[in-house]
Each structure stands twice: as structure tokens, then as C-alpha cells.
Amino acid sequence: MEHETIHPAAEHQTHHVTQPKVYYIVYCWLILFMALTIGASYINMGGGLNNLVAMTIAVIKAVLVVMFFMQVKSGTRLTWVWAAIGFIWLIFLFATLGDYMTRNWVHVPGW
Amino acid sequence: MSVEVAEEHGHHHDPHLQHQFQDMGQQNESYVVGMWTFLVTEIMFFGALFLAYTIYRGENPDVFLEAHHHLNVLAGGTNTVVLLTSSLTMAMAVYHAQMKNRSKQMMFLGITILFSFCFLGIKTVEWKKKFEDHHVPGPSFQYEIEGTAANKGPVHLSPAVETKAPASTKAVFPKDTVDLEYSAKAQLFFSLYFAMTGLHAFHVIIGILVMGTLFFMLMFKHPSVDYYMPVEMAGLYWHFVDIVWIFLFPLFYLIPSS
Amino acid sequence: MSATALPPGGIPARAGEQEPSYLTWSYTVKDWLLTIDHKRIAVLYLISISVMFLLGGFAAMMIRIELTSPHGQLLTSEVYNKMFTMHGVLMVFFFLVPSIPATLGNFCIPLMIGAKDLAFPRLNLLSWYLYTIGGLMALSAMIMGGVDTGWTFYTPYSSVYSNGNVSLTLIGIFIAGFSSIATGINFIVTIHKMRAPGMTWFRLPLFIWAHYTTSVIIVLGTPVVAITLALVVVERLLHLGIFNPALGGDPILFQHMFWFYSHPAVYIMILPSMGIISEIIACFSRKRIFGYSFVAFSSIAIGVFGFLVWGHHMFVTGQSMYTGMVFSALSFIVAVPSAIKVFNWAATMYKGQVWLTAPMLYALGFIGLFTVGGLTGLYLASLAMDVHLNMTYFVVAHFHFVMVGGATLGYLGGLHFWWPKITGRMYPEGWAKLAAGISFIGFNLTFLPQFVVGYLGMPRRYHYYPAEYQIWHVLSSAGASVLAIGYGIPLIYFLWSLKYGEKAGPNPWGAIGLEWQTASPPPMENFHEIPVVTWEAYAYDDETEHGAQEDRKDMPGTEAAVRQEAARDTEEGHPQGHPAAE
Numbered sequence: 001m002e003h004e005t006i007h008p009a010a011e012h013q014t015h016h017v018t019q020p021k022v023y024y025i026v027y028c029w030l031i032l033f034m035a036l037t038i039g040a041s042y043i044n045m046g047g048g049l050n051n052l053v054a055m056t057i058a059v060i061k062a063v064l065v066v067m068f069f070m071q072v073k074s075g076t077r078l079t080w081v082w083a084a085i086g087f088i089w090l091i092f093l094f095a096t097l098g099d100y101m102t103r104n105w106v107h108v109p110g111w
Numbered sequence: 112m113s114v115e116v117a118e119e120h121g122h123h124h125d126p127h128l129q130h131q132f133q134d135m136g137q138q139n140e141s142y143v144v145g146m147w148t149f150l151v152t153e154i155m156f157f158g159a160l161f162l163a164y165t166i167y168r169g170e171n172p173d174v175f176l177e178a179h180h181h182l183n184v185l186a187g188g189t190n191t192v193v194l195l196t197s198s199l200t201m202a203m204a205v206y207h208a209q210m211k212n213r214s215k216q217m218m219f220l221g222i223t224i225l226f227s228f229c230f231l232g233i234k235t236v237e238w239k240k241k242f243e244d245h246h247v248p249g250p251s252f253q254y255e256i257e258g259t260a261a262n263k264g265p266v267h268l269s270p271a272v273e274t275k276a277p278a279s280t281k282a283v284f285p286k287d288t289v290d291l292e293y294s295a296k297a298q299l300f301f302s303l304y305f306a307m308t309g310l311h312a313f314h315v316i317i318g319i320l321v322m323g324t325l326f327f328m329l330m331f332k333h334p335s336v337d338y339y340m341p342v343e344m345a346g347l348y349w350h351f352v353d354i355v356w357i358f359l360f361p362l363f364y365l366i367p368s369s
Numbered sequence: 370m371s372a373t374a375l376p377p378g379g380i381p382a383r384a385g386e387q388e389p390s391y392l393t394w395s396y397t398v399k400d401w402l403l404t405i406d407h408k409r410i411a412v413l414y415l416i417s418i419s420v421m422f423l424l425g426g427f428a429a430m431m432i433r434i435e436l437t438s439p440h441g442q443l444l445t446s447e448v449y450n451k452m453f454t455m456h457g458v459l460m461v462f463f464f465l466v467p468s469i470p471a472t473l474g475n476f477c478i479p480l481m482i483g484a485k486d487l488a489f490p491r492l493n494l495l496s497w498y499l500y501t502i503g504g505l506m507a508l509s510a511m512i513m514g515g516v517d518t519g520w521t522f523y524t525p526y527s528s529v530y531s532n533g534n535v536s537l538t539l540i541g542i543f544i545a546g547f548s549s550i551a552t553g554i555n556f557i558v559t560i561h562k563m564r565a566p567g568m569t570w571f572r573l574p575l576f577i578w579a580h581y582t583t584s585v586i587i588v589l590g591t592p593v594v595a596i597t598l599a600l601v602v603v604e605r606l607l608h609l610g611i612f613n614p615a616l617g618g619d620p621i622l623f624q625h626m627f628w629f630y631s632h633p634a635v636y637i638m639i640l641p642s643m644g645i646i647s648e649i650i651a652c653f654s655r656k657r658i659f660g661y662s663f664v665a666f667s668s669i670a671i672g673v674f675g676f677l678v679w680g681h682h683m684f685v686t687g688q689s690m691y692t693g694m695v696f697s698a699l700s701f702i703v704a705v706p707s708a709i710k711v712f713n714w715a716a717t718m719y720k721g722q723v724w725l726t727a728p729m730l731y732a733l734g735f736i737g738l739f740t741v742g743g744l745t746g747l748y749l750a751s752l753a754m755d756v757h758l759n760m761t762y763f764v765v766a767h768f769h770f771v772m773v774g775g776a777t778l779g780y781l782g783g784l785h786f787w788w789p790k791i792t793g794r795m796y797p798e799g800w801a802k803l804a805a806g807i808s809f810i811g812f813n814l815t816f817l818p819q820f821v822v823g824y825l826g827m828p829r830r831y832h833y834y835p836a837e838y839q840i841w842h843v844l845s846s847a848g849a850s851v852l853a854i855g856y857g858i859p860l861i862y863f864l865w866s867l868k869y870g871e872k873a874g875p876n877p878w879g880a881i882g883l884e885w886q887t888a889s890p891p892p893m894e895n896f897h898e899i900p901v902v903t904w905e906a907y908a909y910d911d912e913t914e915h916g917a918q919e920d921r922k923d924m925p926g927t928e929a930a931v932r933q934e935a936a937r938d939t940e941e942g943h944p945q946g947h948p949a950a951e
Contacts, residue, residue, distance in 0.1 A: 054365060054367070055361070057361075058357050062354045065354055069198055069353075070346075078140070078561060079143055086154040093155070096166070097165065100170070100689075105691060137563070144557075155589055155593050157596075158592075158593070163600075163622060166622060248607075299611070299616050299617045310596075
């Protein structure tokens with residue numbers, strides 16, 4: 001997806017300005033992916049695969065919004081780092097799942 | 112990590128330059144980084160709820176699957192389209208803010224606000240239906256499954272309730288052997304549903320207030336909105352609210368049967 | 370009190386009129402309550418936080434009096450529960466978490482990096498108001514009858530069964546959490562974007578590295594506890610039960626979500642204190658911190674690993690054994706960066722010129738007490754030991770060693786160190802040293818017996834206990850009285866010094882740092898011109914790449930510069946004692 005950047009006339013602003021065309025294209029993709037998600041939910045691929053597909057599509061949509069609507073792709077590296085850290089840190093939080101998945105591995109009396 | 116110039120530009124003093132900043136470039140970047148840092152806190156805020164959802168759905172997959180049929184996919188899907196479109200119009204509002212086009216900014220902000228109200232309206236209709244079906248958690252909760260001998264009647268939360276001590280207090284993942292009434296676990300689904308969509312709706316309301324304030328400031332030509340940054344920051348917030356819904360929608364409305 | 374003998378390089382105050390400082394340019398209430406000056410906000414925080422500390426200390430006093438007798442003589446069980454909850458809530462959420470960042474951090478960070486203010490001054494003021502509102506709500510809950518759940522609010526007791534003012538307290542904590550987040554956001558953006566020219570990351574004082582890491586932890590962790598506590602409120606008020614086992618909910622999930630923040634929270638409490646210790650030790654050893662980059666990266670390591678160990682609070686409450694093993698191993702690893710810091714501080718003092726001022730005494734106390742606290746944490750991190758030691762006074766002693774012997778001692782040391790900068794006055798050094806000694810003795814007498822009695826089996830949060838534990842409790846309570854005196858003395862002389870303390874010059878300690886190059890107290894805009902930094906951090910008189918004297922000769926406020934200034938003044942016929950900062 002290409003976009004042109006223009007430098008606005010106002011001084012001191014070296015901000016990249018994403019063109020409206022980019023926004024409309026991304027929007028079309030988002031709607032398409034949404035339709036795909038709904039469609040995929042009606043096809044039974046086995047629970048695990050269905051979940052994987054749904055979450056993958058959701059992640060792709062989120063990345064599109066972050067990169068283009070939120071202009072992270074054309075922003076500074078610091079912005080990008082912060083955007084990434086937020087989502088990565090969720091992984092630490094989801095390490096809690098480890099507890100739930102291992103509770104029943106070996107039945108130790110009283111534990 | 113840019114190195115800023117020590118002298119101040121006496122001749123190019125942008126009226127929007129705050130006293131603590133050296134130049135507009137530094138100021139703009141600071142605002143964007145600051146807003147993103149705030150959004151990181153929001154990610155962790157919602158993230159904890161997604162964690163709770165993941166755990167409970169993993170433990171009670173059948174209950175969640177069955178209970179989610181009471182949600183209206185059409186309403187949810189429409190709301191998704193509404194929010195995605197509002198994200199587009201918000202991005203356009205930010206573009207016109209950068210282009211310093213006041214009337215187009217106002218137009219797109221106005222449309223975004225209208226879409227937001229539309230979202231809330233559909234949500235209200237959905238919730239009202241839940242209320243009528245007695246699916247709101249609490250003393251009035253009643254859950255029936257067609258064709259099975261499920262529990263009828265409310266589950267009380269007062270301390271007097273005798274909790275049937277299950278054979279094992281461990282929650283097992285994924286097969287559930289915890290001996291609890293079906294309706295109690297369905298109530299868990301609806302608690303999560305209301306907590307998460309409720310928190311999301313609260314954020315939508317805040318978004319409306321912020322966008323509304325910007326709209327009126329533009330209307331009355333308040334000097335702060337000559338500058339595009341407030342609209343851009345509102346835009347970042349709004350896109351985040353959209354992202355939360357992007358995840359909420361499939362998780363609640365499109366649970367696959369296994 | 371006699372005049373303070375300054376360390377070498379210390380610059381006395383100049384006589385005569387000075388320009389208005391941030392304290393004196395206006396005295397109206399409006400200009401204080403609506404200020405956006407980070408220095409004034411720091412002072413506002415100092416007042417609110419001190420009030421909270423005193424109230425939390427009052428609760429501690431009640432606990433310790435009660436525990437002198439095995440069968441409870443002062444408080445009923447219900448009131449005792451409310452008392453230790455009040456102590457925990459006020460001390461953790463309203464004192465330890467905000468204390469250093471909101472007071473010394475707010476005050477010093479812009480000065481240390483050569484900025485005029487924080488990135489978002491109005492957000493800073495908002496954070497103080499949020500803190501105050503949250504604090505008032507929590508205090509109202511205490512006054513209206515209190516909470517008896519313990520500061521950890523475990524479910525389902527807190528969410529279903531407790532009859533105390535849980536919701537009000539939790540809402541107060543929730544709001545204070547947002548105050549903390551606001552401060553964190555402000556510091557992160559300020560440190561990234563507002564450093565003076567030439568102030569690269571590796572020229573920053575370690576105080577800044579510590580606060581940067583603390584702010585990242587705040588931003589990543591606080592929202593999780595915020596939503597967790599909000600869910601408890603929602604469960605109480607709206608019956609949306611997520612943690613209620615009667616609905617298939619899991620109380621352990623509450624603990625996971627609660628400790629996911631509350632463990633990193635202890636690093637929020639200790640890291641700023643460690644940053645202060647680095648500053649004090651460098652200054653009063655007249656040496657660059659040994660292994661500067663190791664200390665800087667160890668802060669980051671603590672921040673990252675600190676998020677991976679929360680399960681060590683839950684070894685015996687029902688989480689899986691395998692998860693316990695992983696958390697135990699990680700808890701051992703997280704001790705390593707802290708140990709690195711301790712070694713580096715000790716190495717800094719070796720062959721330095723050590724000057725035992727009051728801040729230095731607090732810093733030395735920190736090193737000893739924090740080490741003991743940290744090592745006892747390793748005992749608790751061992752799964753088998755923890756089965757015996759968990760929920761006993763051993764745990765209580767461990768965290769008080771790190772939180773009081775560590776964080777609070779660092780806070781006091783920092784207050785003493787920067788007091789001249791904040792107020793323009795010196796505190797009385799003799800009394801300060803005495804108070805440091807008294808609080809050190811009192812602290813050890815209070816908490817060392819608690820290790821013993823905990824190991825012997827005394828559970829925490831109980832006020833009835835077998836008679837054979839009484840001797841340890843009595844020793845501990847006696848120590849607490851001494852500790853109270855040790856805290857009371859600074860309270861008195863700090864207030865005294867505001868009016869009667871000797872006036873301080875811009876750099877009474879002869880320290881290196883941008884904050885020492887402006888007047889004491891600083892003018893409202895901090896610096897008349899933003900400095901350009903060409904020297905390394907802690908460029909004291911020892912070997913550097915460029916040679917210390919070379920680095921320092923153009924740095925105002927130092928001995929070399931003072932001599933230059935004096936020489937120039939004599940030539941030009943200016944009065945002596947002209948502060949170099951102007």
C-alpha cells in the first residue's frame with residue numbers, strides 16, 4: 001500500500017500527512033476482513049482452527065488500524081516501540097494461562 | 112532522542128508552543144508519545160478482562176457456546192461496521208485538521224459522533240433485550256436451555272448460599288468437571304459480556320464527550336483548535352476504542368462450535 | 370545549631386537580595402492550588418504524602434501496642450483487622466508508591482535533565498488532585514467504619530462477604546492509581562524528549578534511569594490492578610461476579626490479576642530509592658558510580674523481570690505446582706540485578722573520599738538493610754521454605770526490611786540531600802545524624818525479632834498468639850517506639866529549618882548535577898538559559914576519559930569553576946561569593 005506524503009505549509013510541522021486515499025483503501029480491507037470473520041464462523045473447521053482464524057483476522061485488522069489510521073507506520077520509532085510494547089506486555093499477563101493449563105497435570109494430594 | 116537547540120526562536124513563536132517546550136517538533140512528538148503511553152495503559156486495562164475471558168471460556172466451552180447464541184450477531188456485526196466507519200471518518204477529521212480545513216474537520220467529527228450514538232443505540236437495544244430475558248447477572252438472573260433440565264430460578268449471591276463444594280477446587284482446562292449449576296456458569300458468561308461491553312461503551316461515551324468538546328471548540332473558533340494536535344490525540348483514542356471492539360466482536364458473538 | 374561544615378567544593382549562600390524563587394514569587398492560595406510548576410506540585414505532594422504517612426504510622430502504632438499482649442487488650446478482633454488493613458492500604462497505595470516519584474521525582478527530574486518543566490504540567494497538577502481525592506475517599510472509608518479485608522482484598526471475602534466499606538476504599542485506590550499513571554506518563558515523555566542538549570542517555574544521573582524504569586512499570590502494571598479492583602467493586606454493587614466460586618468463578622484469578630501489578634509495585638517503591646542512593650553515594654564518595662552502565666541496565670532488568678515473578682505470592686494458595694516452580698526460579702533471578710547495584714555502590718566507595726553526612730548515613734543504612742531484606746526474600750522464594758514461612762511474621766519482617774529499611778530510608782536520605790535545593794535552607798546536621806542513628810536502631814529492634822517469631826510460627830494478621838511469642842512482640846513494639854522517635858525528630862527539624870535553618874547556596878554539597886547549577890531554591894523557570902551538557906555523569910575528581918579537571922572547568926557550581934569565578938570577580942571588581950549559577 002503506497003501513500004504519498006506531503007509537508008503541510010505550516011512551519012515547525014514536519015509531520016507526515018497520510019492521504020485520504022490510503023484511509024479509504026484500508027477501510028475497504030477492514031470491512032472485507034470483517035465479512036471474512038463472520039463467514040468463517042459459519043464454516044466448522046474444528047473449534048481450535050476456527051478460533052485461530054478469527055483471532056488472526058482480528059490481529060490483522062488491529063495492525064491495519066494501528067499502522068495506518070493511527071499513523072504508526074509513518075510516525076517516529078519511539079511511537080512504534082510504545083505501540084509494540086503495549087501489545088507484547090499482554091503476553092506476560094497471559095502467562096497466567098500457564099497456571100490453568102498445568103493445574104491438572106499430576107494429581108498431588110493436598111496441593 | 113533528538114538533540115534540541117538551546118536558543119529559543121524568538122522570531123517564529125508559534126502561539127501554540129507551550130512554555131516547557133523548545134519548538135513545535137518537540138511538542139508534537141511529546142504529545143503523540145504521551146497519548147500512546149496512555150493507550151498502553153488502556154491496552155493493559157482491557158487486556159486483563161480479555162485474560163479473564165480466555166480463562167473462563169477455556170474452562171467452560173460448552174456453556175459459553177450455548178450462552179452466546181442469545182447474542183444478536185446482526186446487531187454485533189452492524190455495530191462493527193458502524194465503528195469501523197467511524198474510525199474512517201475520524202481519520203478524515205484528523206487529516207482535515209492537519210490541512211487546517213475547519214469546516215471539513217467539523218463535518219467529519221460530526222459524522223463520527225453520529226456513528227458513535229448509533230453504536231450506543233444498537234447496544235442499548237441489545238442490552239434491553241438481555242434485561243427482558245433475565246440475562247442480566249444478579250438476583251434477577253434466570254437461564255433456561257431448551258431441551259435440557261437446566262436450572263430455573265435465580266442464583267443468590269448472599270453469604271447464606273450454600274456453595275456446593277465441588278470434588279476438586281481446581282478449575283480444569285479444557286474439560287470441565289466442576290459440579291456447578293449450568294445457569295451459574297452462564298451467569299459468568301453474561302457477567303463478562305456486560306463487564307467488557309460495558310467498559311467499552313463507557314469508553315465510547317468518553318469519546319463522544321471529547322469529540323463533542325472539540326466540535327464545539329471548532330464551532331466557536333477557540334484558539335486551541337487552530338492546532339491539529341488535540342484532534343489527532345482524540346483520533347488515536349478513538350481508533351483504540353475501535354480496536355477493542357475488533358476483538359470483542361468475534362470473541363463474544365462468533366464463538367465456533369467444536 | 371553550629372554552622373554546617375561543607376564538604377569540599379560546597380558553595381555557601383551569598384549574602385544579600387536574591388531574585389524571587391519558585392516559592393516566593395507569589396503567596397496566594399490560587400497560585401499554589403492552581404500551579405503548574407513541577408516544583409510547587411512536588412511540595413503539595415510532600416504535604417499530602419506526609420499526612421498519609423502519619424496516619425498509616427498511627428495505625429502501625431495501634432497494631433504494635435495491641436501486640437504487646439497475647440490476648441488482645443486494646444482492640445477487638447474486628448477492629449484489629451481494620452487496623453492492619455488501614456496500615457497496609459495507606460502505606461502501600463498512598464505512601465510507598467507515590468512518595469519518591471511524586472515528591473523528589475517531580476522536583477528533581479526537570480532540573481536534572483535541564484528542562485523548564487515536565488512535558489505535561491497540567492497533567493501533573495491533575496495527578497496531585499487525583500491523589501488527594503483518592504486519599505480522601507480511602508480515609509472516609511476508614512472513618513466510616515473501616516475495611517477488614519487486608520490490603521490485598523482477596524476474594525471472595527472482599528467481593529461477597531465483607532461488610533466493611535470495601536467499595537469506597539477501592540474506588541479511592543482506583544483514583545490514586547490514575548494519579549500514579551499520570552505521573553508515569555509525564556516522566557516517560559519528559560525523559561525521552563526534554564533532555565538538555567548534550568544530555569545523552571548515558572550522561573543521565575542514575576536517579577533518572579531509576580525513575581524512567583519506575584514509570585514504565587507504573588504504566589504497564591497499574592491498569593491491571595485498577596481493573597481488578599474495579600471488578601471487585603462491580604461484583605459488590607452490581608453482582609457481576611467474576612471471582613465468585615458460586616458462579617464458577619476462580620478466586621485465584623483475582624490473585625493472579627492483583628499480584629501482576631502488586632509485585633511490580635514493590636519495584637515501583639524501591640527503584641526510585643535506589644536511584645537516590647546512587648546519587649548520594651556518588652556525591653559523598655566524590656567518585657563516579659562504579660559500573661554506571663551496569664547499574665543503569667540493572668534497573669531495566671529489575672523492571673522486566675519484576676513482571677515475571679508475581680506467582681511467588683501464591684505458592685500456597687492454589688496455583689499449579691509447575692507454575693510455582695517457574696515463578697520460584699524467576700524470583701531467584703530477579704534478585705541478581707539488585708545485588709549488582711549493591712556491589713557497585715560498595716565499589717564506588719572503595720578509595721573514594723567518604724564524607725559521612727546525614728544523607729550518606731541513610732544511604733549506608735539502606736545498603737545494609739536492603740541486603741538483609743533481599744536475602745530473606747530468597748528464603749521466601751524457595752517453594753519448600755515458603756510452605757512453612759508464608760503468612761507468618763517472617764514475610765512481614767522481609768517486606769518491612771525492604772520497604773522501610775530500603776525505600777523509606779532512601780526517601781529520607783533523598784529529602785535530606787535535596788532539602789537545601791527545595792527550601793533554600795540547611796537542616797541541622799547534628800540532629801540529622803542523631804535521628805538517622807536512632808531510626809536505624811529502632812528499625813532493627815522492631816523488625817529483627819519479627820524474623821524470629823515468624824520462623825517460630827507466629828501467623829500474620831493475628832492479634833491472639835501463644836504466650837511464648839510475647840517476648841519477641843514486646844521487643845518489636847519497643848523498637849517501634851524508638852523508630853517513631855527517629856522519624857519524629859526530622860519532622861520537627863525540617864519544619865524548624867524552614868524559618869531558622871541556615872540559608873543554603875546553590876551547591877552546598879559540591880555535587881555534580883544540573884540541579885546544583887541553579888539557585889537554591891530554584892527560580893520558577895529552573896534555568897535562565899538551558900545548559901549544554903559536555904561532561905559525563907558523576908564527573909567527580911577521579912579518572913575519566915578526558916580528565917576530571919578538564920571536564921569540570923567549564924561547569925558552573927564546582928570547585929574549579931568557583932575559583933575561576935572568584936579570580937574573575939577580583940579582576941573585575943565584583944563582590945566575592947557570587948554564586949556561579951547566575
